[in-house]
Amino acid sequence: MADLNLTLKIWRQDGPTEPGGFKTYDISDLNTHMSFLEMLDVLNENLVNSGDEPVAFDHDCREGICGMCSMVINGRPHGPLEGTTTCQLHMRHFNDGDTVTIEPWRAKPFPVLKDLIVDRTPFDRIIQAGGFVSVNTGSAPDGNAIPIGKDISDDAFDAAACIGCGACVAACKNASANLFTAAKISQLALLPQGQTERVERVIGMVKQMDEEGFGHCTNTGACEAECPKEISVDYIRKMNWEFHSANVKG
Amino acid sequence: MLESKIPQGPLADKWTHYKSKVPLVSPANKRRLDIIVIGTGLAGASAASSLAEMGYNVKTFCFQDSPRRAHSIAAQGGINAAKNYQNDGDSVYRLFYDTIKGGDYRSRESNVHRLAEVSSSIIDQCVAQGVPFAREYGGTLDNRSFGGVQVSRTFYARGQTGQQLLLGAYSALSRQIAKGGVKMYNRHEMLDIVKIDGKARGVIVRDLMTGKYERHFGHAVVLATGGYGNVFYLSTNAMASNVTAIWKAHKKGAMFGNPCFTQIHPTCIPVSGDYQSKLTLMSESLRNDGRIWVPKKKGDDRQPRDIPEDERDYYLERRYPAFGNLVPRDVASRAAKERCDEGFGVGPTKLAVYLDFKDAIKRLGQDVVSARYGNLFEMYEKITGDNPYSTPMRIYPAVHYTMGGLWVDYNLMTTVPGLYAIGECNFSDHGANRLGASALMQGLADGYFVLPYTIGEYLSNDIRTPAISTDHEAFEKAEKESKNRNDRLLNNNGSRSVESFHRDLGHIMWDNCGMARNIAGLTKAIGEIQSLKKEFWDKVRVPGRDNVLNPELEKAGRVADFIELGELMVRDALDRSESCGGHFREESQTDEGEAKRDDENFTFASAWDYQGEGTDPVRNKEKLEFEAVQLTQRSYK
Amino acid sequence: MNSYFSSTLFRKTLAALSGLFLVIFLIGHLIGNLQLILLSGEAAQKQFNEYALFMTTNPAVKILSIVTYTSIILHILLTIILVLQSKQARPIGYAVEGGGENSAWASRNMALLGSLLLVFIILHMKSFWYEMHWGAIGNDPSGNKDLYTVTVVAFQNIWYTAFYVFSMIILGFHLSHGIGSGFQTIGLKTRKYLEPIEKTAILFSILIPSAFASIPIILYLQSL
Ligand SMILES: Cc1cc2nc3c(=O)[nH]c(=O)nc-3n(C[C@H](O)[C@H](O)[C@H](O)COP(=O)(O)OP(=O)(O)OC[C@H]3O[C@@H](n4cnc5c(N)ncnc54)[C@H](O)[C@@H]3O)c2cc1C
Ligand code: HEM
Numbered sequence A: 001m002a003d004l005n006l007t008l009k010i011w012r013q014d015g016p017t018e019p020g021g022f023k024t025y026d027i028s029d030l031n032t033h034m035s036f037l038e039m040l041d042v043l044n045e046n047l048v049n050s051g052d053e054p055v056a057f058d059h060d061c062r063e064g065i066c067g068m069c070s071m072v073i074n075g076r077p078h079g080p081l082e083g084t085t086t087c088q089l090h091m092r093h094f095n096d097g098d099t100v101t102i103e104p105w106r107a108k109p110f111p112v113l114k115d116l117i118v119d120r121t122p123f124d125r126i127i128q129a130g131g132f133v134s135v136n137t138g139s140a141p142d143g144n145a146i147p148i149g150k151d152i153s154d155d156a157f158d159a160a161a162c163i164g165c166g167a168c169v170a171a172c173k174n175a176s177a178n179l180f181t182a183a184k185i186s187q188l189a190l191l192p193q194g195q196t197e198r199v200e201r202v203i204g205m206v207k208q209m210d211e212e213g214f215g216h217c218t219n220t221g222a223c224e225a226e227c228p229k230e231i232s233v234d235y236i237r238k239m240n241w242e243f244h245s246a247n248v249k250g
Numbered sequence B: 001m002l003e004s005k006i007p008q009g010p011l012a013d014k015w016t017h018y019k020s021k022v023p024l025v026s027p028a029n030k031r032r033l034d035i036i037v038i039g040t041g042l043a044g045a046s047a048a049s050s051l052a053e054m055g056y057n058v059k060t061f062c063f064q065d066s067p068r069r070a071h072s073i074a075a076q077g078g079i080n081a082a083k084n085y086q087n088d089g090d091s092v093y094r095l096f097y098d099t100i101k102g103g104d105y106r107s108r109e110s111n112v113h114r115l116a117e118v119s120s121s122i123i124d125q126c127v128a129q130g131v132p133f134a135r136e137y138g139g140t141l142d143n144r145s146f147g148g149v150q151v152s153r154t155f156y157a158r159g160q161t162g163q164q165l166l167l168g169a170y171s172a173l174s175r176q177i178a179k180g181g182v183k184m185y186n187r188h189e190m191l192d193i194v195k196i197d198g199k200a201r202g203v204i205v206r207d208l209m210t211g212k213y214e215r216h217f218g219h220a221v222v223l224a225t226g227g228y229g230n231v232f233y234l235s236t237n238a239m240a241s242n243v244t245a246i247w248k249a250h251k252k253g254a255m256f257g258n259p260c261f262t263q264i265h266p267t268c269i270p271v272s273g274d275y276q277s278k279l280t281l282m283s284e285s286l287r288n289d290g291r292i293w294v295p296k297k298k299g300d301d302r303q304p305r306d307i308p309e310d311e312r313d314y315y316l317e318r319r320y321p322a323f324g325n326l327v328p329r330d331v332a333s334r335a336a337k338e339r340c341d342e343g344f345g346v347g348p349t350k351l352a353v354y355l356d357f358k359d360a361i362k363r364l365g366q367d368v369v370s371a372r373y374g375n376l377f378e379m380y381e382k383i384t385g386d387n388p389y390s391t392p393m394r395i396y397p398a399v400h401y402t403m404g405g406l407w408v409d410y411n412l413m414t415t416v417p418g419l420y421a422i423g424e425c426n427f428s429d430h431g432a433n434r435l436g437a438s439a440l441m442q443g444l445a446d447g448y449f450v451l452p453y454t455i456g457e458y459l460s461n462d463i464r465t466p467a468i469s470t471d472h473e474a475f476e477k478a479e480k481e482s483k484n485r486n487d488r489l490l491n492n493n494g495s496r497s498v499e500s501f502h503r504d505l506g507h508i509m510w511d512n513c514g515m516a517r518n519i520a521g522l523t524k525a526i527g528e529i530q531s532l533k534k535e536f537w538d539k540v541r542v543p544g545r546d547n548v549l550n551p552e553l554e555k556a557g558r559v560a561d562f563i564e565l566g567e568l569m570v571r572d573a574l575d576r577s578e579s580c581g582g583h584f585r586e587e588s589q590t591d592e593g594e595a596k597r598d599d600e601n602f603t604f605a606s607a608w609d610y611q612g613e614g615t616d617p618v619r620n621k622e623k624l625e626f627e628a629v630q631l632t633q634r635s636y637k
Numbered sequence C: 001m002n003s004y005f006s007s008t009l010f011r012k013t014l015a016a017l018s019g020l021f022l023v024i025f026l027i028g029h030l031i032g033n034l035q036l037i038l039l040s041g042e043a044a045q046k047q048f049n050e051y052a053l054f055m056t057t058n059p060a061v062k063i064l065s066i067v068t069y070t071s072i073i074l075h076i077l078l079t080i081i082l083v084l085q086s087k088q089a090r091p092i093g094y095a096v097e098g099g100g101e102n103s104a105w106a107s108r109n110m111a112l113l114g115s116l117l118l119v120f121i122i123l124h125m126k127s128f129w130y131e132m133h134w135g136a137i138g139n140d141p142s143g144n145k146d147l148y149t150v151t152v153v154a155f156q157n158i159w160y161t162a163f164y165v166f167s168m169i170i171l172g173f174h175l176s177h178g179i180g181s182g183f184q185t186i187g188l189k190t191r192k193y194l195e196p197i198e199k200t201a202i203l204f205s206i207l208i209p210s211a212f213a214s215i216p217i218i219l220y221l222q223s224l
């Protein structure tokens, strides 16, 4: 439980239209078993006690599943550890005396709302553009009526594991939302339930993705590398197929 | 006064009869009816989307940045349904019976039976939405077993069942948002309900981004705001889970049912220090293969692997040979506490027991164990830095779920007409203890299959009510109250952080109203909470302003409500001098230290009625009648 | 349909198809160029100049060359549009760039690499293509335009040779990401073929530019 002292450089910004900038804070005597967000809690309690405004950041479950937490730590979305959200990153991965730079997700469609909090509603709108199966409550057949092979269902699951945090966008040099969009499209394209609306879904979702102003995909693979759920870029390949065949079929 | 509105007739037919008799609202009228749904967890999202599909105008609110982030997302283990796909003798009756028994006979038979009846449709609905449940090689749905039952009826999606179910409900909700049937308000927090002529007619919400107060009218208001386990400060709940919505409703006349019934989950990662902000659950499924033990010698400081087999006490297997490590949660939690209190605990804090996979790895091989629990092991290692394949996990019980909540009748309506409560925030179908994988079932049952019918009974009488203007004085007054309270918090100029009050409250609750409760502790706790409340309003410091995003202000409001709730929970715990389910009164136990129910005096659900600031609340009783089951002492021996 | 053609996915796929076609073109171009060094002296001169004549007059080759020009133009146009569009998607950058930890350098610098290639292509065309078509170029003993000599003379210059070699290194980097990426974009890099495609792509991105570069190096050395 060695003690840890850090210098934090944190992006502070009062509101969407206000200018922002980095502020530097020293923080000492941290316990290495703390999570990164608990470290920020300590900072914030210090700030409140000294009459300052605490650093605003999104977080909720602190278990790596809700997708709320979202910060770029030393240039890496969710920090240095692979397959890990910020809330699951622990301070034992930092060294005494380190300087840690913390920035919000950077993308035009994700404007900063305050400090490290950004607006991710474009993701909701992409799902609204077709990321569902149109089945009204009560009209479903028996769950076992359509057998689905384990491999297909596992593949669909791998895509469905997305937590919608936006690290893919944050990591991508083009701020592309291809991985997020592709994951949902692929999940539903793989499953028999998703077949009926396959064409409209991919066309609608891709259109929305473009309209939100996300960049295109250069296949750098940064999204997969930084995705806390390690979602594969193979779904982007699938989405491309889906998209072209949908448009050709019309 | 408390009318539970249970339909007549034999238990198994009540719901069918009810559905064929409940008054309907015509499509044309539905379009003219506005419904407000607070919360987008399993309960809220499923209700909002179903109601919109039916044609109602729905407005939905959540405080996260997206409806997909509601706390339901975190559920790991699974969801129960009486499908009997495994052909192991499961049935609606058995699911009903297990739930009633698991709840230690403190729930309403008719509701629980209905829950078991609709359970099967939930799975169908979710599969149709594209929820990728685990499957067998042949392509059919897979099941696993969960604590407290002897059949395999739990459907699961790896260790992320809640996530997949919620994303299913979220997709249905998204579809309705796109169609215009639902208007979604993210980052909005409900601060109060508005009552006009005794009926719920709207809400006051604060836009968390701009700090603006907004008024919204609805012919009915549905609360689906989740559990209040965070009253204990540390719990497995998400950081922002809170009681505010139902607490405000309570103060406006909705009675609070069984507030003290709290579930303490036996397998969580132990607290490691003061800075700890939340506790992480390790899925109950681990108990299928892991064995729980402590050293036989007090204060044994050896490494676990150096402790020979005959010096280990597998206390659950010893005490409960029939169920062993799979006893229900409350029993497993108390047994762990008992060992630690006796000084057998392990780890730096001595507040932990071992959950050991050595035998499972020997029996099944590391590959099988890793296929079953790999992601949980990884999560454990991420948090603790220990590798569970080579050293046993350390676990300790933690607050997990609140069975208590707003009292509701068979229609899921609270004691305020037009105000409904669904999901974890109602006093629910789980009695004094919830079985694993039943909360997801209940949330979705309420939202998809129960509320959309039962709300018709109320709304069919309301079709002639035109939309009420939000300029109405009731809205005006409620908004002013909410605003004044926030102004007071911001202008308090105190010296203590909100967090520190929350932490103090947590200690009081955990020490006195946690896994074991007694008259002395509870009595003392009431006084402590009252003085904490006073100190809070004297000394709290809330920085920042009202007209911008201000997480500290949000937290302050929530903690203020938690403090008041804490007092009510303690009162309820004090009032119920029996032990039942998760509520263990030390005064009421058998010679062997097992919980002892007092059916003669306590076969009721408590329903607390708020009487105003400074006046003690009044406890009403809903007498619980059991026709289909016989009350017996639960035994898992 | 309209939104199809303006979608980033459509444009990207066209950029990939044109890019991949250029890779095929490169292979053909390389085979031709190798004739500069496989034979020597007069034989090489004759062979190469006949080849050059064939390349500028054969109707089938004409069609192919039109496809090539179109590909180059499409590729350049589309990639420029995409890159500019995506630049707007991140108006404020990061203070600390962590790209090095999550992606290959070449993949993040395709535009830079491509722009350098563009400079190379222009100069290259000026030196050979322009000369062949409109330049004051002499004839060889067989009466064909003597592009061979133009080339040999050009690579007697150390700077010109160095520039060519440098450009091939740039091409190598462009292809090291480009080939695999192209296959991913057009949907052929499935999980099953992921490894073989990636390995072949890297192999190609080393082989093609090295083979191209070997020619001026050898010509330069021969001139010493
Ligand atoms: C770690 C963990 C694991 C679990 N695992 C399982 C399991 O395996 N099986 C199982 O059956 N159960 C499990 N549970 C329990 C189960 O997840 C919950 O009981 C259930 O998901 C609650 O759903 P809900 O819809 O009632 O509320 P929630 O999902 O908590 O949603 C509450 C919603 O209300 C909104 N809200 C709250 N207050 C306000 C307000 N004032 N204004 C506006 N919006 C508000 C929130 O934004 C949110 O959208 C688990 C719980 C935890 C904590
Ligand atoms: C012989 C010449 C060239 C070849 C063989 C070639 C090949 C390729 C290939 C195969 C790709 C991958 C497409 C994909 O990612 O799907 C690519 C990408 C790219 N090329 Fe070229 N290219 C050449 C010349 C150029 C030139 C002259 C430019 C100048 C502008 C250029 C700019 C780019 C850019 C910017 C990309 C990345 C596009 C993106 O961001 O997705 N290329 N190239």
Ligand code: FES
Pocket: A058, A059, A060, A061, A062, A063, A064, A065, A066, A067, A068, A069, A085, A086, A087, A088
């Ligand atoms: S806080 Fe939920 S994923 Fe990090």
